Amino acid sequence: MNKIDSAISEFRQMDELASGNSPVHRLEAGIKLAVTVFYIICVVSVDKYRLSMLTMMIFYPLLMFQAAGLSMSGFFYKLRYVLPLVCMVGVFNPLLDTSPMMSFGNVSVSGGMISMLTLMGKGIFCLMASYVLVATTRFDSICAALGRAHVPRVMVTLMLLTYRYVSVMMQEVSVMSEAYALRAPGQKGIHISAWGSFLGQMLLRSMDRAQELYSSMLLRGFDGAFRYASGERAKTRDFVFLTLCLLSFAVMRFVDIPELIGSFFV
Amino acid sequence: MIEFKNVSFSYEIDVPVLRDISFTIEKGESVGLIGANGAGKSSLLKVLLGLLPHDGEISVDGILLETKNLPELRRRMGFVLQNSDNQMFMPTVFDDMMFGPLNYGMSREEAERKVDSVLERLELQSLRDKYNHKISGGEKKMASIATVLAMDPEVIIMDEPSASLDPYNRRAVINLIRSLEQTKIIASHDLDMILDTADRVILLSGGRIAADGRCRDILTDRFLLEHNRMELPLRFSESY
Ligand SMILES: Nc1ncnc2c1ncn2[C@@H]1O[C@H](COP(=O)(O)OP(=O)(O)O)[C@@H](O)[C@H]1O
Numbered sequence: 001m002n003k004i005d006s007a008i009s010e011f012r013q014m015d016e017l018a019s020g021n022s023p024v025h026r027l028e029a030g031i032k033l034a035v036t037v038f039y040i041i042c043v044v045s046v047d048k049y050r051l052s053m054l055t056m057m058i059f060y061p062l063l064m065f066q067a068a069g070l071s072m073s074g075f076f077y078k079l080r081y082v083l084p085l086v087c088m089v090g091v092f093n094p095l096l097d098t099s100p101m102m103s104f105g106n107v108s109v110s111g112g113m114i115s116m117l118t119l120m121g122k123g124i125f126c127l128m129a130s131y132v133l134v135a136t137t138r139f140d141s142i143c144a145a146l147g148r149a150h151v152p153r154v155m156v157t158l159m160l161l162t163y164r165y166v167s168v169m170m171q172e173v174s175v176m177s178e179a180y181a182l183r184a185p186g187q188k189g190i191h192i193s194a195w196g197s198f199l200g201q202m203l204l205r206s207m208d209r210a211q212e213l214y215s216s217m218l219l220r221g222f223d224g225a226f227r228y229a230s231g232e233r234a235k236t237r238d239f240v241f242l243t244l245c246l247l248s249f250a251v252m253r254f255v256d257i258p259e260l261i262g263s264f265f266v
Numbered sequence: 267m268i269e270f271k272n273v274s275f276s277y278e279i280d281v282p283v284l285r286d287i288s289f290t291i292e293k294g295e296s297v298g299l300i301g302a303n304g305a306g307k308s309s310l311l312k313v314l315l316g317l318l319p320h321d322g323e324i325s326v327d328g329i330l331l332e333t334k335n336l337p338e339l340r341r342r343m344g345f346v347l348q349n350s351d352n353q354m355f356m357p358t359v360f361d362d363m364m365f366g367p368l369n370y371g372m373s374r375e376e377a378e379r380k381v382d383s384v385l386e387r388l389e390l391q392s393l394r395d396k397y398n399h400k401i402s403g404g405e406k407k408m409a410s411i412a413t414v415l416a417m418d419p420e421v422i423i424m425d426e427p428s429a430s431l432d433p434y435n436r437r438a439v440i441n442l443i444r445s446l447e448q449t450k451i452i453a454s455h456d457l458d459m460i461l462d463t464a465d466r467v468i469l470l471s472g473g474r475i476a477a478d479g480r481c482r483d484i485l486t487d488r489f490l491l492e493h494n495r496m497e498l499p500l501r502f503s504e505s506y
């Protein structure tokens with residue numbers, strides 16, 4: 001299997017993960033979406049020097065990973081290309097912000113160090129929370145939930161099509177790069193002189209296929225509504241989950257719990 | 267009943283792909299649409315499904331093919347695409363089969379019953395909860411026919427249903443097609459398959475109808491077939 005094929009199968013695995021069955025999978029998609037969005041807002045809005053406050057917030061994704069039976073290694077493996085980027089974001093902070101914030105004995109920790117860690121933490125926590133959503137909710141259920149939240153139908157349809165289109169496009173790239181490799185043995189990747197025609201061909205071919213795919217949806221009565229996912233409705237269980245999450249995120253966001261506990265001992 | 271009256275179509279101006287096509291297909295007929303590569307078979311099917319525009323007049327059960335009637339007409343016609351990968355876009359076979367019935371207003375329970383009865387009839391229950399990317403080409407073709415049958419179409423339209431199947435799966439698909447009672451239009455250059463599945467043949471050549479008649483008559487006419495860039499079915503060729 002070449003690189004692209006394995007990427008395709010990883011992409012498809014998300015569908016498989018999302019069709020699993022766990023308490024988290026069974027939560028209604030709209031509620032999960034709302035909780036995830038609220039969680040991300042809470043995490044992102046933490047002050048860049050409040051590392052202690054942020055640390056508490058890892059509990060939500062950790063608990064969800066547990067409850068959904070998701071593996072941490074799977075998460076890190078799937079996001080192995082994205083995580084370094086997220087960690088790069090704050091990497092210059094220690095150089096730019098050298099004012100000491102706290103000290104352990106002789107070692108003083110600069111504000112830049114703290115803010116770098118906070119930024120990395122924010123990125124990773126948000127990715128984890130989004131991963132929980134995507135890995136436990138089928139994509140069309142998410143789209144249906146967006147539709148119910150009055151996100152314009154055109155946008156939701158576009159999202160769904162993009163999602164399907166990505167794997168179609170990856171398949172075309174895979175077929176074409178194989179064909180190329182067979183006729184250019186011993187060459188690594190695709191020579192720059194062929195990029196133009198390669199890209200053009202790839203776009204044409206994947207557009208043709210996307211067109212067919214869309215026709216196939218139209219011919220089976222698709223009109224922009226997500227009927228096949230709208231069977232689910234939020235139940236009491238889902239609202240309890242929502243309330244619990246909203247409350248605990250709010251507490252974690254406005255009360256610095258580690259600091260509070262610390263203050264009892266000082 | 268499907269009626270084409272002087273239908274023409276072109277992708278690019280001055281390069282007609284279908285020229286002045288007229289024919290009628292009665293309810294329950296099984297029609298093979300044959301022709302060499304590029305003869306216009308796929309284009310004709312897409313025109314009939316309203317996926318491509320056309321000049322002239324097309325009607326199905328007396329309903330004229332035009333934009334406002336499209337939903338009504340498409341409901342009557344099930345299309346099995348040549349490339350099943352483009353047909354099966356949901357994660358599992360079951361999801362894919364549910365897609366059409368739900369869109370056409372069946373309740374979840376009704377749709378589920380329908381899906382299960384189609385799977386049972388085709389003896390494909392084992393595929394029900396399989397992931398689309400994990401089944402073989404033959405299984406995918408069978409499953410894509412099942413998704414179409416789940417919508418209860420009156421007409422089943424297939425584009426090259428036997429293409430890229432191994433002999434075993436090809437035979438299975440042929441048997442399946444033979445067992446369908448609906449009106450059938452099957453586009454293919456696999457004349458041996460057409461011989462097994464169709465009663466009538468329409469031969470397309472360069473976008474025109476070159477012949478229209480009984481399956482046996484046309485598929486044994488070596489001169490006609492060779493003149494239109496095709497060969498006798500294997501079982502009729504003497505050299506075989
Ligand atoms: N998207 C397109 N744009 C322009 N020309 C096309 C397109 N698709 C097919 N054609 C042309 O239309 C003709 C008929 O094609 P098609 O209907 O696919 O034939 P068949 O299915 O019989 O092989 C061919 O000459 C082909 O080159």
Ligand SMILES: [Mg+2]
Binds near residue numbers: 307308309425
């Ligand atoms: Mg064709």
